[in-house]
Amino acid sequence: MRAWIKATAVPAIMLLALATSRAEEQAEQPTPERSALDAEVQGLRREVVDLNRDLFMLEEDLLFPASTQIAVFVSMDVGTFFDLDSVQIRIDGKEVSNYLYTAREREALLRGGVQRIWLGNMKAGEHELVAFFTGQGTHERDYKRGTTLAIDKGVGAKYVELRISDRLRKLQPEFVVKVWE
């Protein structure tokens, strides 16, 4: 009897092993129908990316023409003394952006990403941009700092970078505004 039970039980376990192998085999050799579907998904994704590119540019040209465009970017260097929570931007006293950062976005800034936080329009002439940075400073203290920039907007797009960096000598964060032409 013992021998028989072994004989019945063992092939059952083989089934387990063979089933695993079979599943893998299927994964390795897609059917033509499946391949066609995968190819269709890839083709569609490519077209959707291209379409989004065109629409992205169309939207910019339509809503933010170069003659009046102003873009504000946020960047972060090191970030030892400041853990960013949010950035608020006011143009001529009016709030235009109040952005709350996720952990992933903070990480992206720390890795060297530069976020285009606001894209808008501005008439030619003198304007005032005020940015408020909220977060945690050293010793986990709540920290809020503002920085002001007088902007002379001419014809053509204007790019403003709000850079958060570490001021090692004072062990404090530093908020610098730079205008790019």
Place this chain on the structure above:
Amino acid sequence: MASRLNIVLAVLAAWAAPVAGSATAGDSVPVATAPELGAARINTLDPAGLPAVKIQDLHYGDVLFHFYARDHFEALVRLSAYREQRHLNPHARDAELLRGGLYLSLGQHREARETFERLLADTTTPAQVRDRAWFYLGKVLYATGHFDQSERALRAVSGGLQIELESERRLLIAQGLMYRGQFDAAIAELDGWQGPDNWTAYGRFNLGVALVRANRAERGHAMLEQVGLLRTTDSELRSLRDKANLALGYALLQAGQPAAARTALDRVRLEGPQANKALLGAGWADAAGGDYQQALVPWVELHGRDLLDAAVQESYLAVPYAYAELSAIGQAVGYYEQAIEAYDAERIRIEESIAAIRSGRLLTAALAADRGAQSDWFAQLTSLPDAPESRYLYHLLAGHEFQEGLKSYRSLESMAQNLDGWSTSLGAFSDMLGTRASAFAGKLPEADRRLAMVDVADINRRRDDLRAQLEAALRDRDTTALATEAERQWLAMLAGVDAELAAHAGDASFDEAREKARLTRGVLTWNLDAVWKTRVWQAQRAMRELDAVVYDARTRHAGAVKARKGTPERAAALSVRVDAVSPRVTGLAVRVAATKEAQGRRLADIAINELEEQRRRLDEYSVQARYAIATIYDRASSGAP
């Protein structure tokens, strides 16, 4: 025993696949993998692998921001748009490399390959960029199963990669060799290799597997044992350690070393994904040593687990088998009956699930399960309600094919949402253009009237006259030209006096008057001469200011005229673009919807096939259990031992 050897071989074959580099823990972006046979450690386009770059255009930084935030689709769209807008020129090659990488991470292998090949064909591409392009091209080719070409590309790297990428390159080469059955070459590639800790562990695992597959079992076992004894708190490495111990356990079983196998299998964590297979193997190790009492410990533990797992299903036969071996026939029969009951109940549930899947409820459940929690979908699945459509999701999602299919389905769904969003926006764009056109038409008469009032040519002419007068005064040193209004009146008065005096020339009674007039003129001339330099400076400054004002006026006028003419042209051009892009959005939305439906059907087919396979397996188990009971009763009634 021969049968068991087969089992071990088959199980080992399942695990004896190469393992490669990892995506960042919790990373949800698609990973470029070859058909997955075993554990995998393959980096997606790794943010840490990008070289540090000094941003020379903020737009490239914006692309990097979305890339580092793992929003690869948005990063690719922005990169393509900024490239068209010529914002990325200072970073052209890095951007191109990133573009290829983004295509790779989105699973667009053809585009990725073309991008890298283009970079490599450009003889001016710097060596460091070429190395990275070769590396990523190797990854694309590996992911598409072109292992020969992949190896050639990976070997073309000339040594300029960072250590993480270099480690991954080495492992990819070895894996490709193993997929092609070239185990000796893979061993040569990995033997003695030392990389960063995580990579070294994967390298050793692969080396161990390759050695076993190359019939160099003793060294292979030693290598797997090294990985199996890793002391680590890293979840990825713990998972690898479990796999190493499982592979080692089954390899030792195959080699007829059940005690050593049991030791290796005991090291597999009880709650990990390999736990059930390890428990099953541990029981077999005990059984192989003839200790059925001890074999019951892992098998009974397995018996209490979720019946969806194949190892657990197996334990429903293994437990009564052990009791039978221990001559506990009553308990053996009881467990066989329990197995039949459990298999039957499970089969009914599978049938309910198949019906639910056919009715289309599976996808709703699958998408709800992983929406917003892609990195932790397994954890979330465990809390799903026990409904027919969701009962087997955990099991299905563990399968490579279903996972890949669901990924495509999710991608199609997000494409559909994206197109839907743009469709709404395009409607708003059209309205906006219409509103702008109406507002422009409304303001046009007043604007035209104002423009007509301004004669730029006349302003220019008058300014030119003034300039000519000033230049003449300067040339002739004509101090009277810069006289004030009062001085002019004095000069005019003196001219009148002079005329009156001329009428009385020779009349001595006018001599005093003549002398006074002469003196007055002299004083006036003196005064005009004294202030000449100051007045010249003032006049020149006024002329410069006038020039600036005239220039501004002319510029504004030109701007207004240009806007008057250009606004309708610009609006028309934008309308054309909106009109041209609208059918693309609509057409794509239709195709995406159709493909999504087909993909949904494909997922349902995969799920149903998988469940039917389970049902067939349960049927076979059930038959075996019934046959075993019948045989036991038969033997009992015939008095056979």
